[in-house]
Each structure stands twice: as C-alpha cells, then as structure tokens.
Amino acid sequence: MSVSEIIRVAARGEGVTADGRHIPFAAPGDQVGEDGAITAGPHRAVPPCRHFPECGGCQLQHLDDAAYADFVRDRVVGALAAQGLASDVRPAIVSPPRTRRRATLHGERAGKQVLLGFAQAASHRVIDLAECHILAPELFALVAPLRALLAATLPTGRRADVHVALCDQGVDVVIKGLSADTLASAEALTGFARRQGLARLSLDDGLGAEPRWEPDEVTVTLGGVAVPLPPGAFLQATPEGEAVLVAAVQAIVGTPRTVADLFTGLGTFGLALGPQTRVYAAEAGREAILALKGAAARAGRALFADHRDLFRRPLSAEEAGRFDAIILDPPRAGARDQAAELAKATTPRIAYVSCNPSSFARDVKTMCEGGYVLDWVQPVGQFRWSTHVELVGCLSRWTDSPRAGNTIHRAAH
Missing domain, CATH: 2.40.50.1070 (OB fold (Dihydrolipoamide Acetyltransferase, E2P))
Incomplete structure (x- = not known):
C-alpha cells in the first residue's frame, strides 16, 4: 500500500498531500495511507481539550506550536501569491493558550x-x-x-x-x-x-x-487612555496579540506629526502613538467614535474623531496626502474603495492591519499598482488553534522604501 506525506495545512485546516489530497485533522509530516489511515509525524500534537475536534472554537489543536505558527505565516504567503505579490513575511507570533479576552x-x-x-x-x-x-x-x-x-x-x-x-x-x-x-x-x-x-x-x-x-x-485602557467601552464593542482578541499589532504599527509610522487612523474603532492604534502625534480618527460606529472622542478630550490628546462611513465616503487621495502616515484597520471585507484612493495618494507610509489575508492582498495589490511597495508583513495568531489569521503590512512609496527597485516586491503591472 502506498503512502503519502502531509506537506502543508490548507486554509480551512485540512492537511494536504503532495498529490493534492485534503485530509481532515492531519499534520505536516503525517503519513496517509490509501485507505485514509494516518500515521503520526513529528508535528502532530495531542489535543489538550476534551472537546476537540467537535467544538468549533478550535480547528488545529492537533498541530504542534511550530506547525501552527507555520500555518499562520503560510496563509499570508499564499494570499499574497494569489495576487502576484511577494514580500518579507516574518515568522508568525502566536498568542499563548488561555489568553482570549x-x-x-x-x-x-x-x-x-x-x-x-x-x-x-x-x-x-x-x-x-x-x-x-x-x-x-x-x-x-x-x-x-x-x-x-x-x-x-x-x-x-x-x-x-x-x-x-x-x-x-x-x-x-x-x-x-x-x-x-x-x-x-x-x-x-x-x-x-x-x-x-x-x-x-x-x-x-x-x-x-x-x-x-x-x-x-466600564472602560478599556488603550495607549494609556481609559476609553469607555460600549457593550459588545470590538476589542483585539488577546492583550498579547494587541501588543504585537501595536508595536508593528508604531514601527511602520514612527513618530509622525500627523496620522490618519482609518476604521479606528476605540482608538487602539491612534492612541498608542502618544501625545506628540496629531491624529485624525475615522469610524462609522457611532458609539465607538463618541467614546473615543470623549476619552481623547479628557486625556488632552490631539485627536479629531470623525463619525464617517469609509465604505460610503472613503478618505480621498488629496485628504490622505496631508498626513505623514496612514493606519488602515478595516473589517474582514477589507477596504476596496479606500485602497483605490490611497493608491493615488502621496502619503509616505501606510500601516495596514487586517484580519483577512485575502482581502488584505487584494487591497495591497491595488496600492502597489499605484506606486507603493509592500516592505514586510507581520502575521499574528491571536485566535490560537483556529484558522483565523491577522497581520500588519508595511507599505511605502518606492522612493521611501528600502525595497525600491526590487520588482519582485511589486504587483505585476
């Protein structure tokens, strides 16, 4: 009987053999017989929870830490490749167990x-x-x-x-x-x-x-500011994941004088830049933007909170060009129209935070076709043992990018 080896994990969590078979709950390095029987390989772990795999909260408890981190990173690499893009995709940073807040x-x-x-x-x-x-x-x-x-x-x-x-x-x-x-x-x-x-x-x-x-x-502290928390409001899934995302955004934008924080929510990223930065914060959720506006005012932050639906009225290229940097953190659907406007903007640096590698890659391709370069991407696994992946991408204009002139990092024109 011939056997096949699992070489990767697909986006939905199945193990994939070299000949393209998808095997549920298989890990990289597992051997799969013609009858579907699995012989455990070096990256198979014993699931810690009695409810796995019935519970839909986790899909990948059968992977060891190395294989799970590779899965998170590979999701990003695959989404970029599907759009004809490549970049420096860093090793994934995964939140520890029992940290979901x-x-x-x-x-x-x-x-x-x-x-x-x-x-x-x-x-x-x-x-x-x-x-x-x-x-x-x-x-x-x-x-x-x-x-x-x-x-x-x-x-x-x-x-x-x-x-x-x-x-x-x-x-x-x-x-x-x-x-x-x-x-x-x-x-x-x-x-x-x-x-x-x-x-x-x-x-x-x-x-x-x-x-x-x-x-x-009830409040949540973001960037040292206590922001009123509306019931059921969005928060990053883990404190550890939030810290990684914030650090990546800070590394991208540096210490700018002005920043536009688009889809700001409660201000996770805009408030993290500190009082030296003037922030324009746009958000369609009324309760969230009012909470942020009041908190920023009480803390003496130079933050202008704008109740704005960026799907219906995206920031124009002209408006975006007034800022030293842009932070973009849309929902899973991405920001197709906003990306089209940013592609025409002159803003030197864009930090794109995403919870969907596919919509991220689609939007980044649009911006790269407009003259940006995707310098690097940091994958983040906040939803441990799930197929849900988050990331931050660093985009810069060709003249500002350390990768300017390296065409492998540009979308095909």
Missing part, C-alpha cells in the same frame, strides 16, 4: 438544563463547555454561573448569545435573546451580577444592549 458563547435549553459554549463546527449544535484552553481564566470561570443563570431564566425553546469581555473593571457581559420584564427576573439578574463581581451586565432583546448593572463606568 473576548468571546461569544451560545446558550441553548435542553430540557431542564442549559448548554453553554461554542457551536460545533458547521453546525448549530452547542458544545457544553467543561473546559476551555483558549478563554482567559476570568472568562471561563463565569461559564458555570452563566449556565445556571440561563437555566433559571431562559424560556423553553429559546437560545441566547452571551458576549463576555475583559475590561479595566473586570468582566463585561452582554446577553442577547434574554429579557427581564418582571421585577423578579430583574432582581435575579442584578443579584447575579453583584455576586459574580461583574463590571457590567447588559441585555439585548433585539433593540440594542441595555445595561442592567454597571456600578462604575
């Missing part, structure tokens, strides 16, 4: 019990978490109490989504799909929040999150 869990009633956890891969079935190797301990410690709360309050046949996040004051909880329309249910919720020492407890019945318990204003 935000997550959304699903609750589902099963008789008198409630299941609470992540959904099974490609399914709505909820995996009832008995352990978790990705959540920060403070978040996992709330799983059992939240399960008991939902068992007492969640109506039959209903599901609930529970968003948990670490903030400066502790844990922020938003429960979507649960209402408290009686005095008894309201008291049960506030009593739960008090006993668990929550920073805030909010309910979302479909019309937006409404805080039911918030003894002190």
Whole structure:
C-alpha cells in the first residue's frame, strides 16, 4: 500500500498531500495511507481539550506550536501569491493558550438544563463547555454561573448569545435573546451580577444592549487612555496579540506629526502613538467614535474623531496626502474603495492591519499598482488553534522604501 506525506495545512485546516489530497485533522509530516489511515509525524500534537475536534472554537489543536505558527505565516504567503505579490513575511507570533479576552458563547435549553459554549463546527449544535484552553481564566470561570443563570431564566425553546469581555473593571457581559420584564427576573439578574463581581451586565432583546448593572463606568485602557467601552464593542482578541499589532504599527509610522487612523474603532492604534502625534480618527460606529472622542478630550490628546462611513465616503487621495502616515484597520471585507484612493495618494507610509489575508492582498495589490511597495508583513495568531489569521503590512512609496527597485516586491503591472 502506498503512502503519502502531509506537506502543508490548507486554509480551512485540512492537511494536504503532495498529490493534492485534503485530509481532515492531519499534520505536516503525517503519513496517509490509501485507505485514509494516518500515521503520526513529528508535528502532530495531542489535543489538550476534551472537546476537540467537535467544538468549533478550535480547528488545529492537533498541530504542534511550530506547525501552527507555520500555518499562520503560510496563509499570508499564499494570499499574497494569489495576487502576484511577494514580500518579507516574518515568522508568525502566536498568542499563548488561555489568553482570549473576548468571546461569544451560545446558550441553548435542553430540557431542564442549559448548554453553554461554542457551536460545533458547521453546525448549530452547542458544545457544553467543561473546559476551555483558549478563554482567559476570568472568562471561563463565569461559564458555570452563566449556565445556571440561563437555566433559571431562559424560556423553553429559546437560545441566547452571551458576549463576555475583559475590561479595566473586570468582566463585561452582554446577553442577547434574554429579557427581564418582571421585577423578579430583574432582581435575579442584578443579584447575579453583584455576586459574580461583574463590571457590567447588559441585555439585548433585539433593540440594542441595555445595561442592567454597571456600578462604575466600564472602560478599556488603550495607549494609556481609559476609553469607555460600549457593550459588545470590538476589542483585539488577546492583550498579547494587541501588543504585537501595536508595536508593528508604531514601527511602520514612527513618530509622525500627523496620522490618519482609518476604521479606528476605540482608538487602539491612534492612541498608542502618544501625545506628540496629531491624529485624525475615522469610524462609522457611532458609539465607538463618541467614546473615543470623549476619552481623547479628557486625556488632552490631539485627536479629531470623525463619525464617517469609509465604505460610503472613503478618505480621498488629496485628504490622505496631508498626513505623514496612514493606519488602515478595516473589517474582514477589507477596504476596496479606500485602497483605490490611497493608491493615488502621496502619503509616505501606510500601516495596514487586517484580519483577512485575502482581502488584505487584494487591497495591497491595488496600492502597489499605484506606486507603493509592500516592505514586510507581520502575521499574528491571536485566535490560537483556529484558522483565523491577522497581520500588519508595511507599505511605502518606492522612493521611501528600502525595497525600491526590487520588482519582485511589486504587483505585476
């Protein structure tokens, strides 16, 4: 019987043989027989969690650390190659286990019990978490109490989504799909929040999150500034991952006088540049931009917060040319129209933060065709053991780039 060796891991997590077969849960170096039987190779690890592989929170616990870091980096290299691009793609930096500071869990009633956890891969079935190797301990410690709360309050046949996040004051909880329309249910919720020492407890019945318990204003500290945290707001997944992304952005833009921070969110990157930099911060999310505006004003930061939908009204090339550097951090879909405007701009340096290598590569190709060079890329694995990859790319005009004249790093014209 002939055997084939797994040579890489595909974007969705399957091992790939030299002849192109995709084998679920195979690691690089594994040997695969014609019947699909796998003989473990040097990069296969024993999954630490009892819920793997059923739980959709992780797809790659069967890889050792080296193979997982290679997977994260290879995702970026492959996305660039698909657009005819190449660059200096640095080794991936991966967040440690049990450091995830935000997550959304699903609750589902099963008789008198409630299941609470992540959904099974490609399914709505909820995996009832008995352990978790990705959540920060403070978040996992709330799983059992939240399960008991939902068992007492969640109506039959209903599901609930529970968003948990670490903030400066502790844990922020938003429960979507649960209402408290009686005095008894309201008291049960506030009593739960008090006993668990929550920073805030909010309910979302479909019309937006409404805080039911918030003894002190909930904040998250970004760049030394305490920014009010709207319920359910976006945060980088791990503190370690955020630190890597921020350091990469700082290395790209240096100490500029002026920066445009596009898709700023709560100001993770703009605030990290310090008080010496004047920041134009644009964001479509109203709650986020108002929180950033107030926090920057209280801290005395030179930051102009603009409530602006960059998909409908991207920063023009002329506007972009007024800044010493641009920070770009769009959602997964990327920033096609914004990239087209930046391609015509004269801004010397662009730091592009992305959570999708494919849309990143598409947008970077547009900017390279306009005269930029992709000098280097830093892959980041914040969502450990998942197929989700983040990165920061350094773009500069040819005349400013150490790679100017090296055509392998330019998009094909």
